[in-house]
Amino acid sequence: MSNMTTPENGMTPDYSPQPLYPHNRVKRHLTELFRLAVPVVIARIGMLIMSVVDTIVVGNYDSAGLAYLNVAHAPFISLLVTGVGLLTGIMIMTSHAVGRRNYLAAGHVWRACLPYAALLGIGLGTISWHMDWLFVLTEQPADIALHAAALGRILALGLPAALIYTACSFFMEGLQRPLPGMVMMLLANVVNLFLDYSLVNGAFGMPELGASGAAWTSTIIRWLMALSMLAYVLMLKNHALYGLRDGFSGWWRNSREARSVGYASGASQGMETMAFAAMQLFAGRLGVVAAASYGITMTILGLMFMFALGLASATSVRVGIAFGRRDRADMALAGWIGLITTMLVMFGLSLPVYFFPGWIANLFSKDAVVIAGTSGLLVLMPIIFPTDGGQNAAINALRGTGEKWAPTMLHMFSYIFVMIPAGYYLAFVQGLGVTGLFWGIAIASLVAVSGLAIRFKIVSARELPAYP
Incomplete structure (x- = not known):
């Protein structure tokens, strides 16, 4: 049967029965995660x-x-x-x-x-x-x-x-x-x-x-x-x-099944983009310096987020392969390793930003006021980097299990119903300015990663359905 043939060289499959010893399984998942x-x-x-x-x-x-x-x-x-x-x-x-x-x-x-x-x-x-x-x-x-x-x-x-x-x-x-x-x-x-x-x-x-x-x-x-x-x-x-x-x-x-998965993911990304656009508008209302500081900080966050995005994509593939193999234990292990690794990597990337905020801000602006404002925002990155990266890994782990709308709803709740109101309240009502916007992002990301992780724990504990 041609569809059961082992692929030729050039592909690195990992579909055989899994190693007996837990530490070998963890090492294998980490190796494959970073390779991907x-x-x-x-x-x-x-x-x-x-x-x-x-x-x-x-x-x-x-x-x-x-x-x-x-x-x-x-x-x-x-x-x-x-x-x-x-x-x-x-x-x-x-x-x-x-x-x-x-x-x-x-x-x-x-x-x-x-x-x-x-x-x-x-x-x-x-x-x-x-x-x-x-x-x-x-x-x-x-x-x-x-x-x-x-x-x-x-x-x-x-x-x-x-x-x-x-x-x-x-x-x-x-x-x-x-x-x-x-x-x-x-x-x-x-x-x-x-x-x-x-x-x-x-x-x-x-x-x-x-x-x-x-x-x-x-x-x-x-x-x-x-x-x-x-x-x-x-x-x-x-x-x-x-x-x-x-x-x-x-x-x-x-393509119906693949489109169905994509509808939920597209809605999730679209809502997140809209939520962050609202935060950008809030920053604009706070003035030129606030908008500049917000823009520089978001540029740094976006660059570092690419690391989380790569790890999250690899996590979805690792979880998806275990799901296709109907190996529930390995599926759960792949998801948790992907989530924890992503958060640790993102925390590590946040440390230079935390310890040298002025130097990094100076790369983007020569305005002393903008540099000071940006430096004050960058010290929040050890909270935002791991939680924002972690929620992306968690939602991708859920996508790997075939989950569609539940992660999208959790995402929407976190960024539409938590981040926007929290950012507005802290920035304008409490008078924290642009710092309040980033506390809103931090709170929403923490809510998102917590909710999605709990959802993955529930999903990965279920018995997997048989092949259709």
Whole structure:
């Protein structure tokens, strides 16, 4: 039976009966967790570096152009993040199939979901194309609204490509093969640096496009990455084992389960993005210094969160494989190791920020008042880093078990009904200012990680359902 065949070299399976001794099982999970997480972390950080390069290149060319690009990116990134969340089911369902050694079923997930990713990208791209109304509604100045809308249309052309790449990348991560995505992202950063500088400034014989050059660079690179990753998947040495070239007939019906998982994840990410957007607006109401300090601190938090994101993705795959194998004890162990490891790593990353806040703040601003404000916020990171990273690991562990809406509801409660009211109350009613906003984030993250961990304990104690 071809779907029970051992994969060829190039894949590192871990589906055999588990070691007898507990310390061996812990060591195995830790080894696999970091083997999967490190390439994902590098790839996610690579995405941030591309944005940083855009900011530096355009900012040095034209400050107005940078303002246009930042405004254009706001709705685009929200739509992209939502789309990525909607595709999370690909990674989960692939890991389940791999866990039960049904490799044809794993390939079937990818074949069913690739057209869905393309259709989703076209739909979200169409929404992004028509964002003029949002800029008018939010009362952006006329010149910003005009130029941001034009840049948004360029970025919209790359949304289908971004989600096609995500579908292929999630499939490879579900197979425990995240290295291709990492390599592709590193190469993309090299190309991005060259194209950004060339198209923004008109260097090396390229047209001088200003901020539009950065937008075109992003779109071009997204399509290069999508086509490259698509070709990589189709050209896998063991493609026949997964049936990767067997066509896409019946894809909507066959993608139902993966889409169902993705709906919950997309809703969760969308609500979290909306909640943090509200906190950004609160910071703006507190004044320029508060908004600047908030923005710098969130940039640092976002960068460090990429480490948690990589560990959380690896956790969902490890839990998903054990779930597919119907090994409840190993599933629970994979989840707890992922959660605890993520929180410890994030706490370790918070220590330099805690002990050297002024030095780190000075990297982002030369304004003494902004540096002082940012330094006061960075000392809270030993609380926020581990709890925020931990809630992401916990929700991914739950996704690995096939949980859909319960973690989404816990997420929504924590960030919509706890963080926003707590942040507002502490910042404005108690007069703590921007510090109150970050205490609101800390409280919400603590509530989230606690609730999700309790939910995982309940789910991992249940008897697992038999194969359908």
